[in-house]
Amino acid sequence: xxxxxxxxxxxxxxxxxxxxxxxxxxxxxxxxxxxxxxxxxxxxxxxxxxxxxxxxxxxxxxxxxxxxxxxxxxxxxxxxxxxxxxxxxxxxxxxxxxxxxxxxxxxxxxxxxxxxxxxxxxxxxxxxxxxxxxxxxxxxxxxxxxxxxxxxxxxxxxxxxxxxxxxxxxxxxxxxxxxxxxxxxxxxxxxxxxxxxxxxxxxxxxxxxxxxxxxxxxxxxxxxxxxxxxxxxxxxxxxxxxxxxxxxxxxxxxxxxxxxxxxxxxxxxxxxxxxxxxxxxxxxxxxxxxxxxxxxxxxxxxxxxxxxxxxxxxxxxxxxxxxxxxxxxxxxxxxxxxxxxxxxxxxxxxxxxxxxxxxxxxxxxxxxxxxxxxxxxxxxxxxxxxxxxxxxxxxxxxxxxxxxxxxxxxxxxxxxxxxxxxxxxxxxxxxxxxxxxxxxxxxxxxxxxxxxxxxxxxxxxxxxxxxxxxxxxxxxxxxxxxxxxxxxxxxxxxxxxxxxxxxxxxxxxxxxxxxxxxxxxxxxxxxxxxxxxxxxxxxxxxxxxxxxxxxxxxxxxxxxxxxxxxxxxxxxxxxxxx
Numbered sequence: 001x002x003x004x005x006x007x008x009x010x011x012x013x014x015x016x017x018x019x020x021x022x023x024x025x026x027x028x029x030x031x032x033x034x035x036x037x038x039x040x041x042x043x044x045x046x047x048x049x050x051x052x053x054x055x056x057x058x059x060x061x062x063x064x065x066x067x068x069x070x071x072x073x074x075x076x077x078x079x080x081x082x083x084x085x086x087x088x089x090x091x092x093x094x095x096x097x098x099x100x101x102x103x104x105x106x107x108x109x110x111x112x113x114x115x116x117x118x119x120x121x122x123x124x125x126x127x128x129x130x131x132x133x134x135x136x137x138x139x140x141x142x143x144x145x146x147x148x149x150x151x152x153x154x155x156x157x158x159x160x161x162x163x164x165x166x167x168x169x170x171x172x173x174x175x176x177x178x179x180x181x182x183x184x185x186x187x188x189x190x191x192x193x194x195x196x197x198x199x200x201x202x203x204x205x206x207x208x209x210x211x212x213x214x215x216x217x218x219x220x221x222x223x224x225x226x227x228x229x230x231x232x233x234x235x236x237x238x239x240x241x242x243x244x245x246x247x248x249x250x251x252x253x254x255x256x257x258x259x260x261x262x263x264x265x266x267x268x269x270x271x272x273x274x275x276x277x278x279x280x281x282x283x284x285x286x287x288x289x290x291x292x293x294x295x296x297x298x299x300x301x302x303x304x305x306x307x308x309x310x311x312x313x314x315x316x317x318x319x320x321x322x323x324x325x326x327x328x329x330x331x332x333x334x335x336x337x338x339x340x341x342x343x344x345x346x347x348x349x350x351x352x353x354x355x356x357x358x359x360x361x362x363x364x365x366x367x368x369x370x371x372x373x374x375x376x377x378x379x380x381x382x383x384x385x386x387x388x389x390x391x392x393x394x395x396x397x398x399x400x401x402x403x404x405x406x407x408x409x410x411x412x413x414x415x416x417x418x419x420x421x422x423x424x425x426x427x428x429x430x431x432x433x434x435x436x437x438x439x440x441x442x443x444x445x446x447x448x449x450x451x452x453x454x455x456x457x458x459x460x461x462x463x464x465x466x467x468x469x470x471x472x473x474x475x476x477x478x479x480x481x482x483x484x485x486x487x488x489x490x491x492x493x494x495x496x497x498x499x500x501x502x503x504x505x506x507x508x509x510x511x512x513x514x515x516x517x518x519x520x521x522x523x524x525x526x527x528x529x530x531x532x533x534x535x536x537x538x539x540x541x542x543x544x545x546x547x548x549x550x551x552x553x554x555x556x557x558x559x560x561x562x563x564x565x566x567x568x569x570x571x572x573x574x575x576x577x578x
Contacts, residue, residue, distance in 0.1 A: 009246045034078045041091040043068040056336045061242040063457045064335035067259040076238030101227045111186045113366050116226045131192045140293040141261020144236035147218040152188050163426050165387040170213040173242045173279035175220015176231035180277025184214040212290045245344035249290050270428045273387040274353040281357040283323040287327045289331035289340045296418040308379040316375035350420045390432035393464030395422045403427025406444035463551040487560045489563035495530040
């Protein structure tokens with residue numbers, strides 16, 4: 001611990017020097033402060049819009065009030081800041097008192113201290129080893145210094161990719177904002193320990209796939225050592241990772257290793273709901289950060305943010321999480337951000353994300369970690385339940401029943417990429433939205449647009465099955481004298497375009513060339529749409545399909561061929577392992 005006390009003493013000794021230095025040497029001392037401590041915080045009197053925008057594009061604004069912008073400087077940005085000759089004041093923050101690190105992994109799991117890096121690694125492996133059916137450990141990628149960016153998956157069948165809503169909780173993308181680090185570690189343990197003992201907690205694990213990344217910026221938190229000594233906001237290259245995501249407004253600076261890995265992970269999972277946990281304030285921040293205009297779902301964002309904060313207020317002491325509008329804020333109305341993850345997820349990926357600022361202190365004192373937990377964990381559970389509400393549905397082909405990839409757009413509502421897309425494998429979609437009556441338009445390539453009006457209720461789930469009609473092929477519109485079959489040869493289904501005289505109530509039968517009846521059913525054919533028959537259970541060979549109009553007494557036949565690489569047991573044996 002000698003190194004810990006030495007560096008803390010240095011931090012406390014340097015702070016007064018910077019406060020009272022004369023202007024002639026102040027810039028050099030600020031540079032030295034950044035060099036010694038890895039970062040510095042300054043306040044700048046609130047400038048005009050043009051300068052505010054310039055600062056937002058080039059340095060890391062961490063907060064704002066009615067009079068000042070608060071800026072965190074790294075070795076990467078210090079010279080740019082000084083070159084603009086702005087009036088500034090160095091912000092002094094009280095250093096942590098006493099050791100931060102736990103004596104052992106067991107002590108760390110009492111959640112009253114911070115784990116060392118090795119203890120953090122051990123805790124994650126312990127959780128997955130203790131609950132192998134409910135918990136899997138994975139990595140999003142690695143940091144500049146080679147540390148794993150860990151993520152836990154918690155679900156009732158964690159080893160299987162189930163057809164369930166996926167949600168994501170992440171924290172400490174700013175390495176010195178530590179409250180969320182411990183909150184999410186403890187939350188993961190809480191979900192696993194209470195799965196069978198608490199019905200509400202268990203339902204989250206049963207109905208959702210919950211991904212938890214407690215530490216998104218390990219190098220910023222642990223520096224080049226094993227303990228949290230002087231954590232910094234930035235990654236090892238001096239970049240603010242929460243200003244490093246692709247942005248449609250401002251060209252993003254060099255994408256960092258941690259950011260690239262996170263982007264790949266987010267694109268792979270397609271989370272319907274996520275939250276990014278921070279410190280430095282006590283407020284829920286919702287999109288947009290980059291634009292003055294409101295998100296189309298602004299009412300929904302305000303509602304879920306207010307619900308989170310109201311629950312916090314019920315379980316916490318008066319005065320906690322009351323910043324700005326009693327604990328919630330639109331991001332842009334607070335201060336402008338370019339390249340933020342919250343807007344990237346919501347704009348680029350069609351997700352829904354908020355930023356949860358848990359504590360005014362950046363590095364939360366260890367004696368307050370339990371208070372942060374007791375004030376917030378119920379709100380985190382309730383936040384995840386939002387993914388189980390709104391409009392849930394499945395989109396499929398009306399003829400074949402197969403799932404479809406389609407866009408889901410709410411007419412006269414959606415803009416700025418607020419629409420969503422159905423899942424590529426299952427055709428399922430989730431549209432969380434404020435209560436009301438909404439007109440949903442479903443659009444898929446090769447299909448007629450489908451519009452359905454749906455009523456969404458507060459805190460409830462509305463289920464919807466959407467069947468889309470394919471656009472007609474030219475062959476479907478021709479009035480053939482005899483049944484026209486395609487594709488022919490066929491594999492799993494056969495389509496039949498019937499003469500107009502034959503359409504109506506039909507009996508359909510399929511015979512092998514030896515005369516055995518293989519399939520028979522009754523149906524109704526009207527309009528120009530072809531009749532699709534499932535032939536997946538039939539073996540390769542030649543078949544005759546007969547159509548009989550029961551009312552008119554008309555009948556007609558056609559021949560088709562089934563061609564597949566292999567059939568039945570032969571195919572199974574071919575693909576079996578030895």
